[in-house]
Amino acid sequence: MVETDSGSEKPVPGALNSxxxxxxxTLFRRMTLIRQFELRAIEERRGGLIPGFIHSCVGQEATAxxxxxxxxxxxxxxxxxxxxxxxxGKGGDVRYMMAELAGRSAGYCRGRGGSLHMADFDLxxxxxxGIVAGGIPIAVGAGLAFAMRGEKRIALAFFGDGAVNEGAxxxxxxxxxxxxxxxxxxxENNLYGEGTPQSRxxxxxxxxxRAAGYGFPGVVVDGNxxxxxxxxxxxxVQRARGGGGPTFVEAKTYRLRGHYEGDPQVYRSPAEIExxxxxxxxxxxxxxxxxxxxxxxxxxxxxxxQVARELDEAVAFAVQAPLPAPAEALEGVYGDxxxxxxx
Amino acid sequence: MRxxxxxxxxxxxxxxxxxxxxxxxVMGEDVGVFGGVWGVTQGMLAEFGPERLxxxxxxxxxxxxxxxxxxxxxxxxxxxIMFGDFLLCAGDQIANQVAKARFMSGGKANVPLTIRVATxxxxxxxxxxxxxxxxxxxxxxxxxIAVPATPADAKGLLRAAMRGQDPVLFFEHKMLYAERGPVxxxxxxxxxxxxxxxxxxxxxxxxxxxxxxxRKALEAAAVLAxxxxxxxxxxxxxxxxxxxxxxVRSVAKTSRVVIAQEAxxxxxxxxxxxxxxxxxxxxxxxxxxxxxxxxxxxxxYSPVLExxxxxxxxxxxxxxxxxxxxx
Numbered sequence: 079m080v081e082t083d084s085g086s087e088k089p090v091p092g093a094l095n096s097x098x099x100x101x102x103x104t105l106f107r108r109m110t111l112i113r114q115f116e117l118r119a120i121e122e123r124r125g126g127l128i129p130g131f132i133h134s135c136v137g138q139e140a141t142a143x144x145x146x147x148x149x150x151x152x153x154x155x156x157x158x159x160x161x162x163x164x165x166x167g168k169g170g171d172v173r174y175m176m177a178e179l180a181g182r183s184a185g186y187c188r189g190r191g192g193s194l195h196m197a198d199f200d201l202x203x204x205x206x207x208g209i210v211a212g213g214i215p216i217a218v219g220a221g222l223a224f225a226m227r228g229e230k231r232i233a234l235a236f237f238g239d240g241a242v243n244e245g246a247x248x249x250x251x252x253x254x255x256x257x258x259x260x261x262x263x264x265x266e267n268n269l270y271g272e273g274t275p276q277s278r279x280x281x282x283x284x285x286x287x288r289a290a291g292y293g294f295p296g297v298v299v300d301g302n303x304x305x306x307x308x309x310x311x312x313x314x315v316q317r318a319r320g321g322g323g324p325t326f327v328e329a330k331t332y333r334l335r336g337h338y339e340g341d342p343q344v345y346r347s348p349a350e351i352e353x354x355x356x357x358x359x360x361x362x363x364x365x366x367x368x369x370x371x372x373x374x375x376x377x378x379x380x381x382x383x384q385v386a387r388e389l390d391e392a393v394a395f396a397v398q399a400p401l402p403a404p405a406e407a408l409e410g411v412y413g414d415x416x417x418x419x420x421x
Numbered sequence: 422m423r424x425x426x427x428x429x430x431x432x433x434x435x436x437x438x439x440x441x442x443x444x445x446x447v448m449g450e451d452v453g454v455f456g457g458v459w460g461v462t463q464g465m466l467a468e469f470g471p472e473r474l475x476x477x478x479x480x481x482x483x484x485x486x487x488x489x490x491x492x493x494x495x496x497x498x499x500x501x502i503m504f505g506d507f508l509l510c511a512g513d514q515i516a517n518q519v520a521k522a523r524f525m526s527g528g529k530a531n532v533p534l535t536i537r538v539a540t541x542x543x544x545x546x547x548x549x550x551x552x553x554x555x556x557x558x559x560x561x562x563x564x565x566i567a568v569p570a571t572p573a574d575a576k577g578l579l580r581a582a583m584r585g586q587d588p589v590l591f592f593e594h595k596m597l598y599a600e601r602g603p604v605x606x607x608x609x610x611x612x613x614x615x616x617x618x619x620x621x622x623x624x625x626x627x628x629x630x631x632x633x634x635x636r637k638a639l640e641a642a643a644v645l646a647x648x649x650x651x652x653x654x655x656x657x658x659x660x661x662x663x664x665x666x667x668x669v670r671s672v673a674k675t676s677r678v679v680i681a682q683e684a685x686x687x688x689x690x691x692x693x694x695x696x697x698x699x700x701x702x703x704x705x706x707x708x709x710x711x712x713x714x715x716x717x718x719x720x721x722y723s724p725v726l727e728x729x730x731x732x733x734x735x736x737x738x739x740x741x742x743x744x745x746x747x748x
Contacts, residue, residue, distance in 0.1 A: 154494070187527035195525035204493055205526055209517050215483050216518065219490020219498075226446065226472060226496065233490070246513065249483035256478065410528040411562050413586025419615040419662030420565065 094370040097305065102367060105147060105304050106378065109139040109360050110385045112163040115172055118389045119162070119179055120339055127396065128179045130192045135163040137302075137334030140359035141266045142167040144307025145234060145327070148315050152231045154202035154220050156213030159194055160266075160333070161206030164236050169201050176392040182399035189402045190410065210271075211237055211244035214263070218250045221259035221318075232260040232318040234311075240271030242285050248292075251324070255292035258323035262314045263289070265326065266301060268333045273345040289326035301329030302359040334358065422603035428461050430572035430604045431537070431593065434579040435462065435499060437608045439469055442497060445583060448475035449484060449501030449537075458503055459539050459598050481510035485536060489519045489588075492534040497583060505540040505554045505592065519588045520563030535582040535589050540568075541633055541683050542731055543595040548719035551727075553632070553684035555592055559660055559693060565589045565614055566661040568690075570635035572602040574658055577612030584611070594633040594683075617664035619671070623653035626677040626741045629668060630656055631690050634681040634713075634732065641681075641737035652741060660690050668694065669702045676707040679740045681732060686714035711740045 094102065116134040123132055135142065138160070146155065146167030157164040165175060170186075178185025178196055186196045197205035204220060207213040217235035224231040241247050242265060254261045265286070271279050282288075286296030299310040307329050314325035332354040336343050343351075367373040412420050425433070439445045447462060447469075453476040456463030466474050477484050481502060488498040502508055508515060515536070522530040542551035558564055565587050569575040575593065582589035604610075620635060621642050630638030635656035642652035653671050657663060672678050678698060680691035691712045698710055716730045 156490075185527070187525060187529075190527050191525040197526040197529050199493075199526070199529045204490070205522070205530070207518075209513055212513060212518055215486020215514060216490035216493065218483065219487035219492070220494045221490070222487055223491040223494035223496045226491075246482050246486065249478075249480040250486060252478055253480060253483040253487060411524045412565070413523065413531060416613070416615040416662045419664065 094366065094372055099372060101147070102372060103381065105143055105308070106363060106367060107381050107385065108143045108147070108167055109304060109363065110382055111172065111388065112139040112142060112166045113360055114385050114389050115162060115166060115175070118393065119176070122176070122179070122393060123339060127393070129181055130179070132179075132193055132339045133160045133337060134335045134339065135160045135333065137354065137358065138266055138268060138331045139163055140304035140363070141301045141307055141329045141331050144304040145236070145264050145311045145329070148308050148311035149202075149232070149234060152202065153234065153315070154204050154217070154231070155234045155236060156204050156217040157206040157236050158213065158238060159206065159208055159210070160238065161196065161236070162193070165196055165198070165203055165206070168203050170196070170198055170203060172388060172392040173395040176396040177399045180396040180399070181401065182396055183402040183406065184395070184399035188406065188410070190407070211241035211246040213237070214241065214247050215250040218254045218259060218261055221254065221261040222257065225257070225259055230319050232262065232315055234262040234264050234315070236264050236266060238271065239265060239267040239269065239276050239285055240279065241265070242288055243271070243279060251289070251292040251326070254324045255294050258321065260318040261324045262311065262318055263324055263326040264311065265328045267328050267330050269330070270333070270337070270345070272337045273341070275345070284328060286326050286328035294324045294326065296326040296328060298328045298330065301331030302357050302362065304359060304363055332357070422605065424601045425572055425604050426598065427572045427575050427593070427600050428459065428598040430576035431461050431579055432463070432465065433604070434576045434583070436465060436468070438580060438583045439473060441608070444495060445497045445499065446473040446475065447499045447501065448477050448488065450477055450479055450503050452476060452501050457501060459595065461598070462501070481507050482514050485511040485514040485519060488534045488536070489514065489522065489532060492532050493522065493530050497533045499535045499537060499583060502536060502538045504550050505538045506549045506552050508538060508554055515558065515564065516561045520561045523587070524563060531586055532588045533583075533586050535579070535591055537591045537593060539595050540592040541594040541596060542720055542727065545722055545724055545727060547722040551720040553682065553715075555590070555631070555660055556684055556688060556690045556693065558590055559690060563588065564661065565659065567591045567614065567659045568632035569593065569658065570597065570630070570632055570656050572600065573604045574612050574618070576604050577610050578614070578658065581611045581614055592632060596633060597636070612658065614659045615662035615664050616658065617667040618656045618658055619667070620654040620656050621652065623651040623675065625651045625675055626653070626679065626744060627671040627675045628652050628654045628737060628741065629678065629680045629694060630654060631660070631682045633683055637734045638681050638737055640734045641741065644734065644738045645741055648742070650741060650745070657694070663694070663697070665697055665701065668698065672698055672702045673705040676705055677744045678706070679711045679713060679737060681713040681737050683732060684714055685717050686712055687717050689714050708744050711743065713737050713740050
């Protein structure tokens with residue numbers, strides 16, 4: 079069932095014309111925003127604004143953006159511990175993200191969740207997740223709700239290569255396959271489950287083959303090619319929306335930084351990282367846009383500057399946002415506290 | 422008032438809410454064609470069909486995780502877990518996802534998910550089909566925990582759970598399913614969470630009975646009455662939230678307390694109640710807070726062994742009588 083998207087390695091410049099210019103600009107802008115957000119967050123963490131840990135997705139911007147742009151506004155996603163890109167890809171507001179990382183009341187989760195739990199239900203972002211594979215059954219449940227109500231919405235579960243060895247993935251995939259639910263299983267295979275390479279975690283080269291056991295197709299795509307990711311996901315989304323059931327998309331990519339900021343990365347060589355840096359999805363896409371004649375260099379530089387300004391504003395917003403009152407920690411555990419009895 | 426069984430009372434609550442609210446649906450292992458291994462959903466398939474009475478694979482993490490996702494998207498799922506022992510197969514989904522979704526998201530996630538669980542020892546079912554895991558989850562903020570002991574409470578508490586906004590672990594004792602009792606026919610009848618029931622009034626000793634043990638405490642009270650001891654029996658009905666006020670009031674009146682649970686003694690629900698009474702009612706007490714529960718070994722198979730490990734009516738009676746050693 080595995081199809082390899084062999085055409086994605088060497089893009090044909092002319093193919094760019096088949097995408098609306100505005101779409102390409104959005105794709106470039108969001109990838110840039112993700113990259114700059116991550117670098118800025120790392121900087122602000124060093125500076126002391128951000129207290130918690132960060133699992134950056136630097137290098138994986140094409141998967142997050144390509145997949146999210148294949149969705150409609152009413153569609154939903156579940157995300158992972160490496161989820162900042164997914165949020166931004168789905169339209170998340172970097173001011174609320176930065177404020178959340180800084181532990182402020184104005185943050186996405188009022189300072190209760192931090193990096194691992196950011197959610198925006200209005201945008202269909204059902205939450206990042208601190209548990210590997212934890213969000214996949216939730217996406218399946220969202221898909222179930224849509225199917226039961228006859229809504230043409232779909233749920234996309236982001237997860238990494240490590241998650242396909244968790245029981246939650248298998249149970250969720252089985253249920254979704256059995257009931258033909260409108261779900262896309264989107265695997266960002268960055269080749270490492272924390273500090274252990276995929277080759278020492280799974281006995282198969284392509285994780286997409288796992289889908290066959292659950293009765294739906296698995297597709298492999300170059301995860302550093304945003305347009306290829308978009309195309310493959312779009313197809314999976316259409317299939318799900320049309321009642322055809324789930325698809326497993328395996329996007330092969332690479333995280334250019336550690337599993338977490340401060341990871342000594344003893345498990346891989348600097349040469350390997352450098353080799354992948356040469357395939358960094360953002361400069362590659364940028365070159366393609368200029369060489370394809372669709373964008374002037376200056377137009378893209380202007381987008382980059384806009385993004386930088388947006389992040390300056392986001393950081394300023396986070397710095398100025400008030401810290402929560404300590405006792406706010408007691409709010410929002412329950413929708414109904416039974417007159418305060420549950421505490 | 423007409424009398425129906427505990428299982429029928431639960432079925433009535435399910436059916437009435439499913440008729441009233443299209444967002445309510447039931448899913449679990451063998452809940453449809455089979456009618457549930459405990460017979461609770463028997464006969465419902467004809468009325469509600471397989472879409473709203475969904476048989477699932479044996480897949481607890483997916484059942485509860487999918488219940489959570491559906492709840493977040495506006496449905497009101499009621500999922501059934503066949504044995505409480507199996508809750509741990511979905512441990513992450515319950516403790517890390519369901520319980521924390523609202524809090525972690527800053528209040529964005531609404532989680533009206535009811536998890537019905539058959540709990541307790543049905544007799545010779547051994548260590549993996551007999552446990553009372555209520556307190557495992559009392560240590561997880563974010564879930565509510567109901568332990569109905571009567572058919573009326575089963576119906577009223579279940580409706581409260583299904584109409585609420587929060588995830589509920591709803592523990593139904595296997596040996597109560599066939600028990601009959603009066604149940605109101607009012608389709609809006611609700612027993613609110615956090616309100617203990619005084620099952621019998623008394624003046625000498627308070628017996629707090631959890632779930633099945635509320636019934637056994639009543640039997641113990643009858644035995645104690647013959648010995649001239651007036652026991653007050655309190656059924657907390659929900660463990661989270663816990664109606665502390667009613668418990669403290671009763672202890673203030675009787676000055677003596679026995680807490681009975683079917684769970685293992687160590688860190689069971691009674692441990693939490695005992696600690697609470699030590700903190701909030703110590704000045705009323707004329708003796709130690711006494712707990713009755715299963716001995717701290719896995720539940721055994723042979724009836725002789727099982728009977729030795731599980732708490733009995735006689736254990737409650739003996740615990741209460743210990744306050745009057747010369748009587």
